Amino acid sequence: MAAPYKPNRDDAPGVPTRRAALRLLDAVLRRGQALEGALHNATQGLDHPSDRALAHAIAAQVLRRLADLDALIDSATRLPLPDDAKARTALRIALAQAILLETPPHAAISTVLPLVDGGPRKLVHGVFGTLMRQGATLPETPALPPIVAARWTAAWGAEMVAAAGRAIADQPPLDLSLKSDAVEHPDGVSLMPRHVRLPAGTGVRAAEGFGEGGWWVQDLAASLPARLLGDGAGRVLDLCAAPGGKTMQLAAAGWQVTALDVSESRLARLSDNLTRTGLSADVVVADALSWTPPEPFDAILIDAPCSATGIFRRHPDVLHRASPRVIAEARDIQAALLARAGDWVRPGGTIIYAVCSLEPEEGEAQVAALLDARKDFAVSPVTGGDLPGGIAPTAEGFVRTLPGMLADAGGLDGFFIARMTRNA
Ligand SMILES: C[S@@+](CC[C@H](N)C(=O)[O-])C[C@H]1O[C@@H](n2cnc3c(N)ncnc32)[C@H](O)[C@@H]1O
Numbered sequence: 001m002a003a004p005y006k007p008n009r010d011d012a013p014g015v016p017t018r019r020a021a022l023r024l025l026d027a028v029l030r031r032g033q034a035l036e037g038a039l040h041n042a043t044q045g046l047d048h049p050s051d052r053a054l055a056h057a058i059a060a061q062v063l064r065r066l067a068d069l070d071a072l073i074d075s076a077t078r079l080p081l082p083d084d085a086k087a088r089t090a091l092r093i094a095l096a097q098a099i100l101l102e103t104p105p106h107a108a109i110s111t112v113l114p115l116v117d118g119g120p121r122k123l124v125h126g127v128f129g130t131l132m133r134q135g136a137t138l139p140e141t142p143a144l145p146p147i148v149a150a151r152w153t154a155a156w157g158a159e160m161v162a163a164a165g166r167a168i169a170d171q172p173p174l175d176l177s178l179k180s181d182a183v184e185h186p187d188g189v190s191l192m193p194r195h196v197r198l199p200a201g202t203g204v205r206a207a208e209g210f211g212e213g214g215w216w217v218q219d220l221a222a223s224l225p226a227r228l229l230g231d232g233a234g235r236v237l238d239l240c241a242a243p244g245g246k247t248m249q250l251a252a253a254g255w256q257v258t259a260l261d262v263s264e265s266r267l268a269r270l271s272d273n274l275t276r277t278g279l280s281a282d283v284v285v286a287d288a289l290s291w292t293p294p295e296p297f298d299a300i301l302i303d304a305p306c307s308a309t310g311i312f313r314r315h316p317d318v319l320h321r322a323s324p325r326v327i328a329e330a331r332d333i334q335a336a337l338l339a340r341a342g343d344w345v346r347p348g349g350t351i352i353y354a355v356c357s358l359e360p361e362e363g364e365a366q367v368a369a370l371l372d373a374r375k376d377f378a379v380s381p382v383t384g385g386d387l388p389g390g391i392a393p394t395a396e397g398f399v400r401t402l403p404g405m406l407a408d409a410g411g412l413d414g415f416f417i418a419r420m421t422r423n424a
Pocket residue numbers: 239240241242243244245246247260261262263266286287288289303304305306
């Protein structure tokens with residue numbers, strides 16, 4: 001972990017926030033950290049929550065529009081700046097503010113120039129000035145990082161890539177999962193039973209019924225895996241459970257839930273969520289790669305750790321962190337989890353395998369490998385009735401949500417989900 005940051009006392013107002021944005025971008029783009037995970041360290045020394053929020057917003061906008069911002073910068077420099085040059089990142093920050101966050105250009109550049117003190121200040125000033133004089137704008141539809149665009153074009157086609165670009169431009173709506181349709185909840189659009197969709201930017205804690213605990217925030221796609229198990233029919237293992245969105249669904253549906261996760265801090269959030277919603281589960285802190293259950297379960301839900309490229313709308317950093325190495329590492333853990341869990345479900349029992357990833361090797365390929373290796377498992381095909389209107393199962397009976405689906409209703413995250421049963 002990077003050493004905590006020490007503030008520079010000579011900084012003019014506004015500069016520390018831009019320094020924090022620079023550290024955030026450095027953490028994501030150079031060290032492969034998650035944007036949310038880097039926030040605490042990178043914003044040390046910013047006393048006001050609004051400054052921390054601004055640093056976060058600037059970094060998130062840069063990550064959303066990185067390819068387009070870089071194209072602008074390259075259009076105004078004779079020799080391309082190296083990808084990881086501080087001058088390039090400083091320009092990305094200044095341009096994102098001036099073009100996307102409505103910061104007056106003089107404020108956008110004057111707060112950024114100190115970031116390149118002792119370096120190419122003149123160049124940064126000159127490139128920014130040139131672009132502002134030209135009235136630089138960004139394309140209406142954001143471009144994806146070229147490596148992601150190439151990968152997704154190969155896997156899903158050009159139309160999906162265009163839809164993913166459009167999805168980056170819009171703030172996604174807020175989905176709630178309800179404990180039951182009878183609970184108090186804010187008014188919104190319901191796309192399935194026990195679901196409500198609210199406009200983007202709705203504040204959660206102030207929303208109706210938060211204190212009563214009748215609902216929790218969960219993207220519509222993320223609610224599908226637990227729905228596929230139906231009403232409680234015995235003991236279920238929620239493997240990789242924290243922070244507990246699916247645990248709460250399963251408990252609310254009447255399952256006796258064992259919620260296991262390797263992360264103690266994330267499980268603390270799961271316990272808080274259970275307390276707020278008045279639901280219960282047996283919570284186990286353990287590494288699923290070494291833990292063994294005392295007896296088999298009736299069902300297992302594996303919401304496996306993954307590259308998380310399906311949640312790029314809310315977490316644009318995933319687009320830049322999901323390198324081939326990261327995807328390959330996730331794939332190895334997923335295969336090991338699936339292989340172990342196969343022995344933990346009773347004959348006749350069900351496994352749900354889910355990943356919030358748009359990479360086929362983490363989804364379709366994992367299930368194909370399991371079905372190949374374990375002849376005692378078969379797909380239990382998902383039907384249209386299990387899914388929101390407008391989404392159909394794949395020909396194999398899986399769920400594959402992609403950018404572009406339900407676009408008119410606000411879209412949903414990218415997920416792969418399979419339901420399999422072990423032969424009795
Ligand atoms: C996709 S998240 C789970 C989200 C959760 N199911 C929900 O709906 O709120 C994946 C989880 O896997 C956990 N995890 C990763 N490796 C693990 C392992 N070897 N054993 C148990 N949990 C693991 C992570 O700590 C993380 O909480």
